[in-house]
Amino acid sequence: MLKALPENIEVNDLIQRLDRGPAEHKGNAGKALLVGGDTGMAGALLLAGQSCLYLGAGWTMLQMLDHHSAHANSNHPELMISQASIKSATKLQDLKADVLGIGPGLGQSELAQTYLTSILTLPNAPVVIDADAINLIASSENNLLLLKIRNQRFPHRTILTPHPGEAAKLLKTDVATIQKNRLQAINRLVELTQSIVVLKGQHTLIASPDHSPFVCQAGNPGMATGGMGDILTGCIVAIAAQGIHHHLDLWESSCIAVHLHALAADQLVKKGVGPIGLTPSETMIEMRSIINQQLKQLNASH
Numbered sequence: 119m120l121k122a123l124p125e126n127i128e129v130n131d132l133i134q135r136l137d138r139g140p141a142e143h144k145g146n147a148g149k150a151l152l153v154g155g156d157t158g159m160a161g162a163l164l165l166a167g168q169s170c171l172y173l174g175a176g177w178t179m180l181q182m183l184d185h186h187s188a189h190a191n192s193n194h195p196e197l198m199i200s201q202a203s204i205k206s207a208t209k210l211q212d213l214k215a216d217v218l219g220i221g222p223g224l225g226q227s228e229l230a231q232t233y234l235t236s237i238l239t240l241p242n243a244p245v246v247i248d249a250d251a252i253n254l255i256a257s258s259e260n261n262l263l264l265l266k267i268r269n270q271r272f273p274h275r276t277i278l279t280p281h282p283g284e285a286a287k288l289l290k291t292d293v294a295t296i297q298k299n300r301l302q303a304i305n306r307l308v309e310l311t312q313s314i315v316v317l318k319g320q321h322t323l324i325a326s327p328d329h330s331p332f333v334c335q336a337g338n339p340g341m342a343t344g345g346m347g348d349i350l351t352g353c354i355v356a357i358a359a360q361g362i363h364h365h366l367d368l369w370e371s372s373c374i375a376v377h378l379h380a381l382a383a384d385q386l387v388k389k390g391v392g393p394i395g396l397t398p399s400e401t402m403i404e405m406r407s408i409i410n411q412q413l414k415q416l417n418a419s420h
């Protein structure tokens with residue numbers, strides 16, 4: 119039988135490591151960089167960025183491909199948004215982000231490919247690969263090779279978060295085949311990519327070359343709305359960025375994020391916010407509430 123996520127990973131114990139000491143500063147919460155948001159999909163990158171902000175990253179920087187949207191966002195002036203260009207792709211090294219995420223609304227342009235290559239060849243920093251960045255890997259043997267080389271050199275520092283459509287592209291099959299045997303699919307995805315993998319959809323699975331699959335029993339069909347995956351990406355990046363100083367690796371950060379994301383959606387449905395019309399924007403705020411409530415409870419019990 120599959121192990122369930124909250125019990126076996128002891129998510130609460132992991133969340134406790136995010137507790138902030140009185141003298142902590144933003145450097146302790148980590149520098150996050152997200153890349154995506156091509157024309158017509160700027161919202162995907164903004165959602166990932168806002169989620170990263172609400173889940174506690176010290177700095178959230180966005181490299182936006184759509185030049186019309188690459189400017190300060192008055193609803194969220196905290197986000198440091200700049201225009202993506204071939205020049206900045208090569209400058210990623212200088213930015214020294216603690217954790218990077220690529221994919222939300224990225225598209226599959228030449229510039230998107232340039233960023234993916236730059237990020238896959240960056241040393242050390244944990245990387246979250248989502249959406250079109252996964253599609254780019256699925257459609258290029260060279261990208262898959264770069265991913266495998268990265269995993270050989272820096273194991274446990276890359277995660278892919280495919281939904282069943284993206285998983286089908288990676289495995290050169292169809293969505294029905296993925297859904298018929300999700301366990302087999304995630305095992306094949308881990309074997310193919312040598313990465314941590316989150317296979318999204320009802321009963322999200324998470325596995326890695328060192329961890330057999332766990333299932334997330336939380337979550338509901340209210341989550342079937344555009345942008346819901348983008349906020350998961352932002353959340354993983356935020357928690358992994360804090361994890362650098364708070365001793366959480368990418369696997370642990372991803373388990374927390376998957377659990378929080380689904381739990382938040384379930385809590386909102388219980389309150390009558392959804393399933394119909396549940397939004398990613400509401401879900402990320404609920405995720406923030408849950409994490410802070412849990413920290414408060416854990417502190418009170420010690």
Ligand SMILES: NC(=O)C1=CN([C@@H]2O[C@H](COP(=O)(O)OP(=O)(O)OC[C@H]3O[C@@H](n4cnc5c(N)ncnc54)[C@H](OP(=O)(O)O)[C@@H]3O)[C@@H](O)[C@H]2O)[C@@H](O)CC1
Pocket residue numbers: 158159160161162163221222223224225249250281282283284293318319320344345346347348
């Ligand atoms: N506000 C914005 O700017 C937004 C921008 N966005 C950005 O748009 C880009 C393209 O993303 P997208 O959503 O348009 O289509 P995409 O993900 O390629 O394929 C969808 C197909 O995959 C499948 N499938 C998916 N889930 C499944 C499941 N659980 N269970 C079963 N099947 C499932 C399903 O295939 P079907 O079954 O229909 O054959 C479905 O039709 C991407 O970069 C993203 O970040 C979005 O984030 C939205 C908000």
Ligand SMILES: Nc1ncnc2c1ncn2[C@@H]1O[C@H](COP(=O)(O)OP(=O)(O)O)[C@@H](O)[C@H]1O
Pocket residue numbers: 249281318319320321322336337338339340341342343344345346347348349350
């Ligand atoms: N029926 C469902 N039950 C549980 N979770 C769901 C369901 N439908 C969607 N989700 C979750 O919502 C998110 C959707 O992500 P994704 O398809 O990548 O959306 P987008 O690309 O629009 O951001 C995933 O985390 C997925 O697990």
